[in-house]
Amino acid sequence: MQNEIQVNSATLIGETLKMLEAKMRFATATCLDIGDHFEIIYHFDNGNEMKHLRLSFKDGEEVPSIRALYACARFIESEIVDLFGVKISGVSAGLLLGSDSPVAPMRKSAPAKSEVN
Amino acid sequence: MVKSTITFGPQHPVFPEPIQFILKVVDEKVVLAEPQIGYVHRGIEKAFELNDPKDNIFLAERICGICPAPHTTAYVRGVESLMGIEAPPRAKYIRTIMNELNRIHSHILWAGLLGDAIGFESYFMQTWNYREKVLDAIEKISGHRVTYAMNAIGGVRRDMTNEQLRGLEKTMDYVESSLENIEDVMKDYTIKKRTQGIGILTEEEARRDGAVGPTARASGISQDLRTSGYDAYGDLKFEPVVVNNCDSYGRFAVRWQELKQSIDLIRQCIVKMPSGEILTKSNNPMNGEAISRVEAPRGELFYYIKGNGSKKLERVKVRTPTFANIIPTVTMLSKGCQVADVSVIVLSMDPCISCTER
């Protein structure tokens, strides 16, 4: 995608801080399950253009939370933890799913069947 | 000083959908508000990956019962950009009309709900009566009042006849005059008393918490995706409605002016409506990533779509405006409002919970 910056767990906070200083709005974050690893794309917007931070990490690796910088990341990160079963430091599961819900349903390995076709 | 905890929701008359706010109150003053969602999660994002992209349009439509037009528009625009095609001009105009009709009925619905929340029943009933006419107009165009099924990948599924356009013009005249009838409600003493200075969200807080839509625009942030000129909006003349009240009254005022703006936009569309095809057919593979954003009645609707060249989509991420507006609402609630104001404040951001959780 355009305006995309690759980051890792160590540089995420620094790059996010730059976005904050540039007065970008944190729109949302998208988590992707790419087989051997996971990606979280952080989408920022300043009204005219979007910028993205792409964080790649291995399954089971704990990635930092940007909640301290952007308060609105709270629900967004909780949702990713719930649906993908990834680890984000300081973020617990239980926002969208309950104790009897399927675990990490959005992973490609999670069982699912199409109802429409 | 009596401290107590009130669980506001998930079943509460003011919320048509389940969301919970756990309120810590001292007498009647709220000192802490803790939101809880997750009562209606339906796993729609997963379903997007399993179905055919064409069927997904109907899935997107059913994410939200109030704003199906923006959801499908955002979805088909994302898929179109993956395929590298563009809808014909006439289709873009029809999409714009549907989106604006959707905004009109959504805003009128909201205005009525606000009346209900503050115990102004006659106003509530009156607005919803006018909304019926808008829904009738939508039915005449699309054949259905709630799920329009107008959008298709590469255009729209139904054309609009000249007769339908004339009929739409008449409905717009009716809606405009009806709204003028009840416009004095903005000056009503009790309504001002209940909304002015209630639920303050400063510009700085709105930016920090990522508020979108009328919630942001009432705090003085000029943020309206329609100005980016997607679909037919590039050809139409309009200015985003921005007010600096920063309170529930401001959000009321923004929506009220947007109603008039939408009526004006539909009239412009009718005048400028181009002729020609309404569908671009394509079998291009869907490859790469696309972000598609449209301005839904409640604010920025965000779709991230990723294709992998196969017949199904790899990932569809939906971020609805209400999801972005929950944290600003908590900020508003935590400023020591009255219990009586909780319903007004939560309603002022126009919550739509089912689409929040997808």
Add this chain to the structure above:
Amino acid sequence: MNFQPSILFSILLSIAAPFIGMLILGFDRKITARMQNRVGPPILQPFYDVVKLFGKSELMVKKAQILFALMFVGTLLLSTVLLCFGGDLLVIFFLISTGMIFYTLGAYSVKSGFSFIGGNRELYQMLAYEPIFMLTVFSVGLITKSFRVDQIFGLEVPLVAIIPLPLVSMMIVFLIKMQKSPFDISTAHTEIISGPMIEYSGGYLALLKIAHWYEIFLVIGIMSLFFVVPGNPVLTVVSMAAAGLAIYFVSIIIDNVTARVHWNTMLRLSAAIGITLIVVNVAIVYIVAYIAGGA
């Protein structure tokens, strides 16, 4: 000339009282619905509701609730009987207050946040309307030199001719008692979900509804006492009924053109408008009497 209502009439009126209150509520719902472009429920809907509630099984959180509900209805029944038999207005007033205290205690006796806030708000409402109610009773007492209802029938002119302003203040009391905007704060449906009544169910909820019928009869009855035409029983009945209907119609209109206010706004409004009007009126009566007496 002293007009004494016959005992039979008083007995009949006491029995009919809750049904009059019920009919008032039924018509209220119908008229409100018509004003809002709706069809509305049948006139007897409040009655059907209560009958149905009595048929439902009760699920009470605390035994104390039952006691408080019974006491609430009991006190209101007693004050209604007193009013119908031309008893002491002051006693009637204090009985109503006692009833409301039982109602509030019933709300406090359960551990529900909404019920608790509802109880609080009920107290705020009492704080708002009791002074008006009491001052009205006092001003009636000042004019008739007694607190007995039957003394009003012995006056030379209708009360409304001497003290019209307390009647305007009593409108606030009526709006609060009818649970109408802008003062429907204790049962605010979209805020605290019927507040004090939230933990009642079945027959005991029905008792609260019946108590509400009594309340409405009492307030509208006391207000229409202002329209007693002394010495003319037929005209009295006609003018009292007409006045009751007028008061009630005004309250429906107010309900339909206002939103609900905060409890502190209500307190301010009732103190500023309600009490001032009564004090001004009583002062005028005394000044006029002084000038007339001096001249």
